[in-house]
Amino acid sequence: MSEAEAPTPEPVPIPVERLHFAMPPSHASVADERAYRKRRLAGALRLFARFGYEEGVSGHITARDPEFPDCFWVNPFGEPLAGLTACDLLLVNGDGQVVEGTEHVNQAAFTVHAEVHRARPDVVAVAHTHSTYGRALAALGELIEPITQEACAFYEDHCLYDAYTGVVVDAAEGRRIAAALAGRKAVILRNHGLLTVGDSVDAAAWWFITMERCSQVQLTARAAGKPVPIGHREAVATRERLGSDLVAWINYQPLWRQISRSEPELLS
Numbered sequence: 001m002s003e004a005e006a007p008t009p010e011p012v013p014i015p016v017e018r019l020h021f022a023m024p025p026s027h028a029s030v031a032d033e034r035a036y037r038k039r040r041l042a043g044a045l046r047l048f049a050r051f052g053y054e055e056g057v058s059g060h061i062t063a064r065d066p067e068f069p070d071c072f073w074v075n076p077f078g079e080p081l082a083g084l085t086a087c088d089l090l091l092v093n094g095d096g097q098v099v100e101g102t103e104h105v106n107q108a109a110f111t112v113h114a115e116v117h118r119a120r121p122d123v124v125a126v127a128h129t130h131s132t133y134g135r136a137l138a139a140l141g142e143l144i145e146p147i148t149q150e151a152c153a154f155y156e157d158h159c160l161y162d163a164y165t166g167v168v169v170d171a172a173e174g175r176r177i178a179a180a181l182a183g184r185k186a187v188i189l190r191n192h193g194l195l196t197v198g199d200s201v202d203a204a205a206w207w208f209i210t211m212e213r214c215s216q217v218q219l220t221a222r223a224a225g226k227p228v229p230i231g232h233r234e235a236v237a238t239r240e241r242l243g244s245d246l247v248a249w250i251n252y253q254p255l256w257r258q259i260s261r262s263e264p265e266l267l268s
Helices: 030-050 106-119 132-140 150-154 169-181 201-224 232-243 246-264
Strands: 061-065 071-074 090-093 098-100 125-131 158-161 186-189 193-197
Touching: 030 061, 030 071, 030 125, 030 246, 061 098, 061 106, 061 150, 061 169, 071 132, 090 201, 106 125, 106 193, 125 201, 132 150, 132 186, 132 193, 132 201, 150 201, 158 169, 169 186, 186 201, 193 201, 193 246, 201 246
Parallel strands: 158 186
Antiparallel strands: 061 071, 061 125, 071 090, 090 098, 125 193, 186 193
16 A cells, blocks of 8 residues: 555544542531631631722621521721731621621621622622722723623623712612622622622632722723623623632632631631
């Protein structure tokens, strides 16, 4: 047989290594789950401080207690986020009263969190701070546009609360914000900033971090030219792959490992 007539060799399959990664843990007791949530909350607050999301006394992440679903763990009023530990956190009921801890809670901030938690029993954690790019986008009264892969996680899964009535101090305003959020993962509060939710502290924190980055990319792209949007079908498909709280939890784990290893005292 001539060289020209020789059969084409079958391609040799290349072995594909199966990905292995951690999954959200299960807990043997309510006490174990409570300790886990408090540690993750302290870690997320420290990360927010690292990323510069702190603005004076503004900025909160709340986590629902696993035993008392109408009570929430939150950072104390006026305490720097960077130095918080799990034992510094306060347990606050739905009326904003501290039931465990000796410090005060930011009532204006907690009003929104309490109403979101009340309206969304599926939500474990709520994150809201006055981050720079989130506020800039909120000042424009605009949504996150599907111009990057990461932005597609929010495609048709966040909304704009198109009102500003000053510092939120009454439950009625909190209820209106919760109603606008509905079943979505995030809301942009016009002239105010970003708020995200998740079925874990890790998910809510990741959605906030990546939403802040998406805001930065969107503002930067617009300043440089005219962003090219991703089509509806492709944006929906990408959201279906990247937009779940489980994917958010997985994406957050490198940040958790970073903060818990470099600042292990947060676990105390």
